[in-house]
Amino acid sequence: MFNIFHNKSDLLNTISIQQELSVKDLQLVEEIILSVRGRGDKAILDYTQQFDRVLLDDIKANKSAFKLEDTGIIKTINQASENIKAFHQKQMPKEFDHQQEDGTEVSFKWRPIKKVGIYIPSGNYPLLSTVLMNVIPAQVAGVDQIIICTPPQSDGKIDPYILSVCQYLEIKDIFQVGGAQAIAAMALGTETIPKVNKIVGPGNRYVATAKQYVSNRVGIDMVAGPTELVIIADESANPTFIAGDLLSQAEHDKDAFTLLLCTQKSTIDNTKDEIIRLLKSLNTKDIATESFLNNGFAFLTNSIDECIEISNHIAPEHLSIQTKNMESLQYKCIAGAIFLGNETPVAWGDYWAGPNHTLPTSGAAHYRGLLNVLDFLVPFSVTKASTNQKSIQAISSLAETEGLMGHALSVRLREGDD
Incomplete structure (x- = not known):
C-alpha cells in the first residue's frame, strides 16, 4: 500500500524532490495574481468558472442560505470552540513598562492587526474545524475585521457547515472564492473583496504558493500546504492505531504526505495489512489510496535515534510518537505539533484538544510553529526620553x-x- 524504503538516502531524496516548489505551479499562480490585480472581480468570476466549474451570481456569500439545526453537532461545535478559546486565551502576551537608570521611560505593548483574511479549504469535505481554529485566535487577539474566503460547491454555494460555523462565530464578510485567486483578492483587494493586512489558513499547493508570492505585500502566517504526518514507532506500538492515524491524514487529499519510521519490521508489515483492511470501510478510500501510492512511505530504522534524525530532517507538520519512552523524545523532535502515545490520535488535535491545527508544512517547522494568538498581534515600543x-x-x-x-x-x- 505505501512505499517501503530500505535506503535512507533514497527516502530523503524522494521526500526532498516532493517538497520542492513546482515552477509550473509558480507560473500559473503568478498568472492568476496578475490577472486579479488587473481585472478584479471579473478575474475572480472567470477563475471560479474555470477551476470550480461554477458560474457565480455574487462573490459575497448569502449568509441566510443555511441554518444549522442539528442540536447534537451544535453542542459539539460549542465545546470544541470552548477548548480552542481556552487554550488560545492562555497565549495572550503581557505588556510591561520599565524605567532605565537615566530616567528614560520605555514600554513594550501589543496591538491587534486591523484586518485579517482567512482561507478555508472546502474541496472534498467541509473543514468546519478549520474555521474554528483560524477565527477564534483572531477574535481572542481582538482583530477588528475578519474576512473569510472559501471555495463554492458545485451548486454555487458555500458548504452549509462552513457557512453555519461562520455564522456561529459572527463573521460578517464571507466570500465564495477559492484557490490562488482568493489569496490574490485578499492581498490586492477587488471591487468586492477588501484588501487585508494579513492572510492565514491552510490550502492546497496553489494556495500555499500564492501566499508565498504575495508575502511581500501582506503578512502571511506560514506555508500551510498539503498535510504531513510522520509516525515514530517501536515494538510497543499498535499497528491498528498506526494505520488509523496514517489513514486520517492520507484521506485529506492525494498530495497528503505520510511516513512511518519504525524499529520493528513486523510492525511495518502489520500496519500495511491494517491499512488495507481499514480502507475498505472508508468513504474516502479512493483519495487515501492515491495518497498512499504517491506520497505514503515506510522505513525500517536501526534505532529510535535514527527515527528522530530522519523526522527532524523533514520537520513534519504532525509527529506522532508511539514508543515506550515517548515523554523524553518530545524534547528532541522538531514538528509543528507532537502527539504522544498510542492513545493519542492525531485527529484529537485536529478537532478537540485546543492547540491549533493550522501548522507549518514543507519543513517550515524548523523556524516557526503552530498558528497562535501572536500571529494576530503586532508588538510595538513606546519611549519617553529623560533628556x-x-x-x-x-x-x-x-x-x-x-x-x-x-x-x-x-x-x-x-x-x-x-
Whole structure:
C-alpha cells in the first residue's frame, strides 16, 4: 500500500524532490495574481468558472442560505470552540513598562492587526474545524475585521457547515472564492473583496504558493500546504492505531504526505495489512489510496535515534510518537505539533484538544510553529526620553562614531532642557 524504503538516502531524496516548489505551479499562480490585480472581480468570476466549474451570481456569500439545526453537532461545535478559546486565551502576551537608570521611560505593548483574511479549504469535505481554529485566535487577539474566503460547491454555494460555523462565530464578510485567486483578492483587494493586512489558513499547493508570492505585500502566517504526518514507532506500538492515524491524514487529499519510521519490521508489515483492511470501510478510500501510492512511505530504522534524525530532517507538520519512552523524545523532535502515545490520535488535535491545527508544512517547522494568538498581534515600543545630560553626550558620541551627524544634532538640540 505505501512505499517501503530500505535506503535512507533514497527516502530523503524522494521526500526532498516532493517538497520542492513546482515552477509550473509558480507560473500559473503568478498568472492568476496578475490577472486579479488587473481585472478584479471579473478575474475572480472567470477563475471560479474555470477551476470550480461554477458560474457565480455574487462573490459575497448569502449568509441566510443555511441554518444549522442539528442540536447534537451544535453542542459539539460549542465545546470544541470552548477548548480552542481556552487554550488560545492562555497565549495572550503581557505588556510591561520599565524605567532605565537615566530616567528614560520605555514600554513594550501589543496591538491587534486591523484586518485579517482567512482561507478555508472546502474541496472534498467541509473543514468546519478549520474555521474554528483560524477565527477564534483572531477574535481572542481582538482583530477588528475578519474576512473569510472559501471555495463554492458545485451548486454555487458555500458548504452549509462552513457557512453555519461562520455564522456561529459572527463573521460578517464571507466570500465564495477559492484557490490562488482568493489569496490574490485578499492581498490586492477587488471591487468586492477588501484588501487585508494579513492572510492565514491552510490550502492546497496553489494556495500555499500564492501566499508565498504575495508575502511581500501582506503578512502571511506560514506555508500551510498539503498535510504531513510522520509516525515514530517501536515494538510497543499498535499497528491498528498506526494505520488509523496514517489513514486520517492520507484521506485529506492525494498530495497528503505520510511516513512511518519504525524499529520493528513486523510492525511495518502489520500496519500495511491494517491499512488495507481499514480502507475498505472508508468513504474516502479512493483519495487515501492515491495518497498512499504517491506520497505514503515506510522505513525500517536501526534505532529510535535514527527515527528522530530522519523526522527532524523533514520537520513534519504532525509527529506522532508511539514508543515506550515517548515523554523524553518530545524534547528532541522538531514538528509543528507532537502527539504522544498510542492513545493519542492525531485527529484529537485536529478537532478537540485546543492547540491549533493550522501548522507549518514543507519543513517550515524548523523556524516557526503552530498558528497562535501572536500571529494576530503586532508588538510595538513606546519611549519617553529623560533628556539626561550624560545620556545626551553618550548618544551623540555613538551617532558621531557612525558618521550620522544629524542623529547627534537631533539629540544635542535637547541639551539644557532638564
